[in-house]
Amino acid sequence: MAGRVVMPFLILKRVLVACSTVIAVIVLSGMLIHVVPGDPVTAMMAQSVSATPEAMAEMRARLGLDLPVWQQVMLYLTKVLQGDLGTTIRGNESVLMLLLQRLPNTFALAVSGLALALAIGIPLGFMAAVNRGRIADTAVMFIAVLGVSIPAFWLGLIMIQLFALKLNWLPVAGSSWRNILLPALTLGLTYCALVARMTRSALVDVLEEDYIRTARAKGLREHEVLFVHALRPALISIVTVVGLVFAYLLGGQVIIENVFSWNGIGRLAVQAMLERDYPMIQGFIVVFATSVVIVSMLIDILYSFLDPRMRQK
Amino acid sequence: MTKHHLRKVVSALLAAAAFGTGLSLSVAAATDLTVARAVDADSLDPDKTSTTQSLQMTNLIFDTMLTMDKDGSLHPGLASEWSMSEDGKTYSFTIGDGLKCHDGSTFDAAAAKARVDRAIDPATINPDRSLWGPITGTSVEGKVLKVSLSEPYSPFFSFLTGIQAGFICPSSFATADFRPIGTGPFKFVSWTRNDTLQLQANADYKNFNPLVENPGKPHVDKLTFKVIPEAVARMASLRSGEADLVEPSLEETAELKSDGAFKVYAAELSGQQVLAAFSWKVKPFDNPEIRKAIGMAMNRDAYANIAFEGLVHTSNCPVAPNLFSTDEELCATWGAKYDPDGAKAILEKAGYTADEPLKIKLVAHKLSGWDQMHQIMQQDLAAINVQAEIETREVASHFDHMTSENKRTDGMPYVWTMGMSGVDPDYLNFLWKRPGFVNMGLNEQVDTMLDEQRRLSGDARAAKIHDIEKYLMENAYTVPLLSPGWNWLMASSAKVEGFKLGFMVSLLFNDVTLKQ
Numbered sequence: 001m002a003g004r005v006v007m008p009f010l011i012l013k014r015v016l017v018a019c020s021t022v023i024a025v026i027v028l029s030g031m032l033i034h035v036v037p038g039d040p041v042t043a044m045m046a047q048s049v050s051a052t053p054e055a056m057a058e059m060r061a062r063l064g065l066d067l068p069v070w071q072q073v074m075l076y077l078t079k080v081l082q083g084d085l086g087t088t089i090r091g092n093e094s095v096l097m098l099l100l101q102r103l104p105n106t107f108a109l110a111v112s113g114l115a116l117a118l119a120i121g122i123p124l125g126f127m128a129a130v131n132r133g134r135i136a137d138t139a140v141m142f143i144a145v146l147g148v149s150i151p152a153f154w155l156g157l158i159m160i161q162l163f164a165l166k167l168n169w170l171p172v173a174g175s176s177w178r179n180i181l182l183p184a185l186t187l188g189l190t191y192c193a194l195v196a197r198m199t200r201s202a203l204v205d206v207l208e209e210d211y212i213r214t215a216r217a218k219g220l221r222e223h224e225v226l227f228v229h230a231l232r233p234a235l236i237s238i239v240t241v242v243g244l245v246f247a248y249l250l251g252g253q254v255i256i257e258n259v260f261s262w263n264g265i266g267r268l269a270v271q272a273m274l275e276r277d278y279p280m281i282q283g284f285i286v287v288f289a290t291s292v293v294i295v296s297m298l299i300d301i302l303y304s305f306l307d308p309r310m311r312q313k
Numbered sequence: 314m315t316k317h318h319l320r321k322v323v324s325a326l327l328a329a330a331a332f333g334t335g336l337s338l339s340v341a342a343a344t345d346l347t348v349a350r351a352v353d354a355d356s357l358d359p360d361k362t363s364t365t366q367s368l369q370m371t372n373l374i375f376d377t378m379l380t381m382d383k384d385g386s387l388h389p390g391l392a393s394e395w396s397m398s399e400d401g402k403t404y405s406f407t408i409g410d411g412l413k414c415h416d417g418s419t420f421d422a423a424a425a426k427a428r429v430d431r432a433i434d435p436a437t438i439n440p441d442r443s444l445w446g447p448i449t450g451t452s453v454e455g456k457v458l459k460v461s462l463s464e465p466y467s468p469f470f471s472f473l474t475g476i477q478a479g480f481i482c483p484s485s486f487a488t489a490d491f492r493p494i495g496t497g498p499f500k501f502v503s504w505t506r507n508d509t510l511q512l513q514a515n516a517d518y519k520n521f522n523p524l525v526e527n528p529g530k531p532h533v534d535k536l537t538f539k540v541i542p543e544a545v546a547r548m549a550s551l552r553s554g555e556a557d558l559v560e561p562s563l564e565e566t567a568e569l570k571s572d573g574a575f576k577v578y579a580a581e582l583s584g585q586q587v588l589a590a591f592s593w594k595v596k597p598f599d600n601p602e603i604r605k606a607i608g609m610a611m612n613r614d615a616y617a618n619i620a621f622e623g624l625v626h627t628s629n630c631p632v633a634p635n636l637f638s639t640d641e642e643l644c645a646t647w648g649a650k651y652d653p654d655g656a657k658a659i660l661e662k663a664g665y666t667a668d669e670p671l672k673i674k675l676v677a678h679k680l681s682g683w684d685q686m687h688q689i690m691q692q693d694l695a696a697i698n699v700q701a702e703i704e705t706r707e708v709a710s711h712f713d714h715m716t717s718e719n720k721r722t723d724g725m726p727y728v729w730t731m732g733m734s735g736v737d738p739d740y741l742n743f744l745w746k747r748p749g750f751v752n753m754g755l756n757e758q759v760d761t762m763l764d765e766q767r768r769l770s771g772d773a774r775a776a777k778i779h780d781i782e783k784y785l786m787e788n789a790y791t792v793p794l795l796s797p798g799w800n801w802l803m804a805s806s807a808k809v810e811g812f813k814l815g816f817m818v819s820l821l822f823n824d825v826t827l828k829q
Contacts, residue, residue, distance in 0.1 A: 058438055090355035090362070098506070160549045172550040173349070173541045174508070261541045263508040270542075271507055275355065276709045 106264035110249035116188025125199025147193025173261035375479030401465025608649030
């Protein structure tokens with residue numbers, strides 16, 4: 001009964017914290033243009049062959065740079081809360097629309113990469129924990145260290161060499177459904193190492209608990225001990241890693257998206273940074289931060305389901 | 314999951330991959346061409362962009378009023394005839410007959426007028442507005458478009474051959490959302506920003522460009538531009554056959570050149586010029602002799618042959634080769650000749666020795682080839698007792714930085730490098746007339762000469778441009794280094810024939826055929 005009363009309150013509390021965090025990010029992002037050294041308009045129009053004073057003045061007015069800083073930040077906050085992230089400097093397109101157009105690509109890549117990482121990482125971690133100290137454990141941990149150490153960029157290029165050039169099975173670059181296989185596999189292999197390490201570590205801790213010893217003493221079969229009594233508590237640590245990895249992936253796997261020319265928000269952000277398209281960069285920060293906040297909030301709520309003690313806290 | 318299920322999943326994945334591969338092979342029909350580029354266009358509206366990558370795309374969709382041959386001579390474009398009034402303030406263009414826009418509408422003098430009006434309308438916020446010149450009004454008399462200017466503007470004809478002056482059909486901007494509709498060799502099909510741009514050959518196309526042989530519809534039916542930012546992946550796409558033509562990395566170009574399966578294209582008509590310039594307001598670079606000594610130390614042959622793999626040429630003039638009035642031999646008589654011993658003697662006379670070198674900054678932006686060039690330059694300067702600290706930035710930051718640096722009158726002196734491109738020497742005006750590009754403007758004498766060249770034409774104008782170049786070089790305000798310097802390389806598989814690079818690194822696909 002207590003749990004039922006506490007849960008809505010807990011969710012409400014988490015939502016309020018999440019909202020205030022997002023607002024803080026919007027305010028900070030609104031101030032970004034003032035933090036960067038130099039005149040942003042000069043920098044943005046530096047490559048224009050004939051950036052006239054009139055064009056630069058118009059650009060300043062369009063960005064609201066002729067207003068006091070506090071007014072600019074409040075204006076930005078108000079617009080963002082109304083769903084208006086402004087328009088890009090190059091191309092004059094809606095920032096929100098561009099981000100929304102690419103978000104499904106990034107989401108698809110994040111989900112595929114994470115699914116592969118979990119599909120490979122959890123069984124490996126599980127196997128290592130169960131065989132702690134044996135060859136299987138050492139082998140899995142060696143692979144995990146290797147996986148964590150290999151730069152995703154390098155792994156991606158190796159994947160291209162192998163699957164696109166040598167075997168000619170998959171295309172090098174693009175954003176169609178068959179193009180997702182290589183980047184997803186690269187992400188899966190990169191993050192499965194982290195998942196495997198975390199799974200092993202969490203499971204090893206749980207397997208040393210008294211209640212596991214009791215379960216075994218009661219004569220329960222090993223798979224019952226592992227899957228019924230050990231897995232659920234170990235999931236809390238795994239969920240934390242999964243949440244963090246997923247939030248990171250949602251931010252756009254900048255390097256992977258560039259290597260495989262995957263048209264997600266990470267690539268969009270890189271392009272915006274190179275072009276100094278501030279409204280686009282600000283929009284990316286807001287969307288990325290909001291994604292992280294939402295995922296963190298969902299993890300917090302998920303904890304409460306996985307571990308009833310969290311509700312009492 | 315049982316072994317059986319696992320096997321089924323793996324088989325399904327492999328089948329999907331194989332299906333995907335097969336699909337890509339079947340799509341790549343003989344008359345489709347795929348081009349992989351590092352950076353996408355930022356707009357397909359020529360009045361909203363000034364980047365080479367964007368204008369390379371718009372130039373495929375939109376024709377120009379006039380065209381230019383290799384020797385810089387003017388040829389018909391959308392205008393079959395053109396003339397300038399005696400006072401140089403009125404320009405007339407007779408628009409050719411039977412010109413059709415991609416949507417079937419007629420391109421006539423009224424359409425041309427609407428296009429010019431839009432380019433110069435302050436509401437358009439055209440970044441290249443000033444290049445259109447001091448236009449005061451336009452009018453139509455039958456098939457003739459008349460453009461009135463407040464004062465003579467000689468570069469106008471040349472400008473109208475350039476990729477910045479694509480002639481948009483009025484239906485492009487009839488609604489709030491811009492639609493890229495022109496009369497050019499390719500029609501717009503679709504564009505997913507940062508991903509793919511698809512164009513289709515214009516069946517009704519009639520060519521005017523003297524750099525192109527094919528008089529009509531391009532041989533290639535479909536043209537697909539894919540954006541692949543990573544150089545290694547781009548090269549892999551060429552080697553795997555996924556792309557037919559790519560922007561190669563400079564590092565891989567030498568290898569490609571020696572491989573018979575590929576072809577390398579370097580732009581000869583880029584209009585690009587790479588220059589070194591000085592903080593001439595800061596001591597000791599306020600002394601032309603010291604600036605000259607720096608120029609004498611620069612081994613431009615090494616920059617071209619080592620840093621740029623021998624794919625670019627040294628250049629002698631402040632304006633790129635192939636442009637109106639450019640005379641490389643004449644410029645060579647004005648500029649500093651490579652003479653490190655002579656340069657060292659000048660520096661020593663000024664009090665700079667190996668123990669007490671002249672400390673400067675070498676300010677540059679990051680770009681392939683340029684980084685190596687600056688390292689060689691640093692060694693060149695060290696040899697004449699100049700200790701140069703290299704400071705690099707991204708392109709936009711570099712020019713932002715130079716805007717404030719060029720105002721400086723004290724502090725550490727610096728040498729900096731930059732590139733400029735165009736189809737007319739008038740870009741000297743943009744660079745050197747006060748305040749000048751990133752505040753590099755010089756003085757009243759130069760301003761006057763730059764204004765005068767705009768009011769002259771023919772030999773008189775060429776002579777005036779030579780005067781300006783002579784002044785810049787004899788006073789060592791600039792050291793011409795190389796041409797071209799950026800976005801100038803392309804590579805293709807050997808089956809691609811007829812690809813050309815035009816002025817300002819425009820991409821010419823009209824003659825391209827795919828050898829089976």
